Amino acid sequence: MRGSTNRNTRRVRGVLGAAIVVCAVTTALPGAASADPAGVARTAGAEVGTGVGVERVSVAPDGTQSDGGSTGGAITTDGRRIVFSSSATNIAPGNAAGSERVYLRDEPSGQLKSVGSYPIASPVISGDGEYAAYWVLLFRDTKVKLAQWTAGSSIGLNCDALNCSQPSLSGDGRYVANVATIGRPSTSQRIDVWDWHANTKQELAWFDHTAPSRPSISGDGRFVAYQNGRTKDVFLWDRDHGSTSGPIEGAAKEATLVQISEDGSKLVYLSGTDTYVHDVSTGTAHLVPNVKGLAIDPTGNHLLYAPNDTAGPSLKLRDLTAGTDEIVSNQPASAGVDAVSAGGRDVVFQSTADDIVPGDTNGKSDVFVRRFS
Structure with missing residues (x-):
């Protein structure tokens, strides 16, 4: 094994920070612009989130296109809710300055809520759509925020370090995996899992560098996949056994983690020009050659990827x-x-x-959803 990781599970060493209430703005979206796979527009005013086709979801409250760029995009297990960030001034009231905000959108009802501000990277979402997580810059440090759809509140996680980043959420949002970097300037990091219901934290690994670790947690919080960004090794922590296995890809191969599926059955990583889908129960890997894997569905059966051949489609979904x-x-x-x-x-x-x-004439980046059924 090329990388080093602490295989002993450390127990409680911290508690959550105080909850900070933020304003949640709810608006109705009466008819987002959409098209079927052939590019034929769907009927205006049809129920949002139904049918087969592609739909722009980063739209203003009156259904027209936004006046700012929108990025990211994560979706719930059932496809009902989507989280993204946008600098638009006409998506929610009060964003006249065009600052970057985090938005949760409920597709069947067309409701849109502003749940946070100033995200550094794309927000993530819990499998049930109740929570979104993102990280922000506060003065010289970064912190992870956890925003709730129902309450419209944001919890700041106290990771016992100056900087917290790279959050990943369990299916119900109870467990948050994140990276805590140590020192100023940061010279080392650890991988943590917070159970914010019980106000407990587990430390999974320590590294003497700050290369990206990209933790990814399963829906039940049992598994956390992460990488040693310096040695290019991928590891898998198992809460039930209190142990860590790896490197998953083998000692002679470099790898970059993509994510673990929500059900914990598959772990996706990149190596060279190929993508591998690792079966957690059997330890075997399915090779998808000459593509860049981007995401896997919650059941571990569908891989979203970008072909390395740029002459064709930019995104494909493999069964x-x-x-x-x-x-x-x-x-x-x-x-x-x-x-x-x-x-x-x-x-x-x-x-x-x-x-x-x-x-689509706004000349900005937009967020879309493609529906296959």
């Missing part, structure tokens, strides 16, 4: 059981983790292309 592909976007587009709902039914992505849906 790993059937070995078949669906085109997500023919236009240049990108996506992050948690971008696929269960069974590969929905995929969230971002693009600056102006011909994905009719009437």
Whole structure:
């Protein structure tokens, strides 16, 4: 094993920070611009989030396009809610300065809530859609925020360090995996899991560097996958056994973690120009050659990827059981983790292309959802 990691589970060493209440703005979206896979517009005013096709979700309260760029995009297990960030001034009231904000959108009802401000990176979402997590810069330090759909409140996690970043949420939002970097300037880091219901923390690993660790937690909080960014090794922590296994990819291969599926059955990593889908129970890996894996659906059966061949579609969805592909976007587009709902039914992505849906003239990056069923 090339990397070093602490295989002993450390117990409680901290408590959560105080909850900070923020304003949650709820608006109705009467008809987002949408199109079917062939580019034919759906009927205006139809129920949001139904049918097959592609729909722009980063829209203003009156259903028109936003006046600012929108990025990111993560979707719940059932495809009902989507989180993204945007600098638009007309998505929610009071954003006249055009600052970056975090938005949660409920597709069936068309409700949109502003749940946070100034995210550094794309927000993530819990499997049930009740919570979103993101990290922000506070003076010289970074902190993880946990925002709730129902209460409209934001909890700041006290990670016992100057900087917290790279959050990942369990299915119900109870467990938060994140990175805590130590010192100023930061010279080392650890991987933590917070159970904020019980106000407890477990420390999974320490590294003597600050290369990205990218933790990814399973839906029940049992597994956390993470990487040693310096040695390019991927590890898997198991709460039930209090142990860590790895490197998952083998001692002779470098790897970059993508994520673990919500059900904890599959772990996706990149190595060279290929993507591997590691089966947690058997220890075997499924090779998907010459592609960059971006996300896996909650059941571990559908892989969202970007082909290394840039001449064709920019995003595809592979059914790993059937070995078949669906085109997500023919236009240049990108996506992050948690971008696929269960069974590969929905995929969230971002693009600056102006011909994905009719009437896209804002010249900005927008967030879209492609529905296959």
